[in-house]
Amino acid sequence: MRNTIVHQGAKYLEYEIRQIVDYGYALKRNFGIGMIWENIGDPLAMGEKVAPWIMDIVKELVADNRSWAYSPSRGILETREFLSAEIDRRGGAKVTPDDILFTNGVADAVDKIYDLIRKDDRVIMQSPSYPTHSSNEVKRGDYEMIQFHLDPNNDWQPDLDEIHLKIRYNPQVIAIALVNPDNPTGTVYKTEILKEIIDLARRYGLFIICDEIYAHIVYNGQTTRHLSQIIDDVPALVLRGISKDYPWPGSRCGWIEMLNRRQDPAFLNYTNSLVTTKMMEVCSTTLPQMSIPLVYGNPLYQDLKRDRAALFEERGNEYYEFFRQVKGVKVTRPEGAFYFSVIFEDGVLDDRQTLPITNPEARRFVQDKAAGVASDKRFVYYMMASEGICATPLSGFHSGLRGFRLTTLRPEKDKRREVLERIRQAIETYIS
C-alpha cells in the first residue's frame, strides 16, 4: 500500500465483551476446553423465548409487501408519530415526528453521534462506560478520556462535584453522556441526580447524550425518569431501541429522540447533520419499525414489561445475595437492566495468582496470554481456562476498577447456581 490506510483512531476501538470470545474459541480449538458464556447481553442467545404474540405480529408483517421496501430515511412516519405521541403522553419535552431519527440499532446511533462531533470537542462520560460509547469517543482523537466515576461504594451514583469540576476546567467538553439504566453496573440514575446533571448542561451550554436502551427494565423499588420528562429546555439526544425490550437484538432497530433541537443553532446544525448522514445511508431496517406501534401499543406489552422486570429483579437479588458472601469482592444490588458487576477489593489481585490448568500446553498458552494484561482480565483468562466460564473484565469498560461483569440472563436456576458456585470457587482459589 502506498499509505498506511487505517484511521489514527482505530487503535482505540475496543469491545471486550466480544473480543474475549476469540480467546475462548482458541481455548476450545487448541485444547478442547468448553465454555459457558456469561459475557453477552443477548437474552435470546441465553435462552429467553420471544412472546408468541410478538412472533405473530412479525409473521404478519413478513407477509406484507411493504415491509420488504426501503423506508423513509428518518424512519416510518406512522411509527415516529406513535413514538412522539408516547413522549407527549409521558409529559415533558415536546418532540415532533421529525425530531425522531431511526438507526440500525442504538450502536449505529452511537457511532454517528460521536462521528459527527468536531474532532477537538469532547464528551464527558461515565466510568465504567459501555464500550461502544467510550471507544467511539476516544477514536476521534489522541486524547485522554474525560470521565466521571460511578462509585461502587455509593450505589454506583456519580459525584456531582467531580462532573462539575471536569466540565468547568475542560472547556472543550460539549456534551455529557450516560446510560440509564446502566450497563455494566445495573444502576439507575436517581431523578434528583439527573436533574442536577441537566442543570450543569444548561449552565455550561452543553447537550446530553442519554442511552435509555434499558428504560423498560427497572426494579427493586427504583424509579427513574425518561430524560424527556425532566429535560426542560436543555438540548439532548436520547437513544432507544427494541433489542432489549421485545427482545429483538437481531432486528438492528433503534432511534434517536432529538430533544430541544431548535433551542440552539449549533445543536440544530449538528442534529441536521445526523439526519443527512442517515439519508446518505438510505434508511434503517423497515419491518422492525413497522412492528413498534403494534408491539408497544399492545396491552400485552405492559404485562411483558412488568414480568420481565420482576424476573430480572429476582435474579439480580439472587446474584447480590450470593456474591455478598464471597470474600475479596464487593457488590451492589442492581436496580435495572440485566447485568451484575463484581468488584475486587483493593489490593487482592496481583500478577502471580493462577488457577489450576491440567493440560501443560494450555497452561503455557494462558500464561502467555495473561502476561501484562489488566489484573481483572488476567483473572478472567484463568477462570475461562480452569472453570470454562467467560465473563467480561471490567477494565474492558474503560474503567480503573478491577472486576468482571456477568449477565443475569440465564433462565435455568440450576445452571445459574452451578455457574455462581464455580465462579466463587475460582475467586477463592485465585486470591487465596
Ligand SMILES: Cc1ncc(COP(=O)(O)O)c(C=O)c1O
Ligand atoms: C448500553 C447499551 N447501548 C447500546 C447497546 C446496543 O444496542 P443495539 O442492539 O440497539 O445496537 C447495548 C447492547 O448491549 C447496550 O448495553
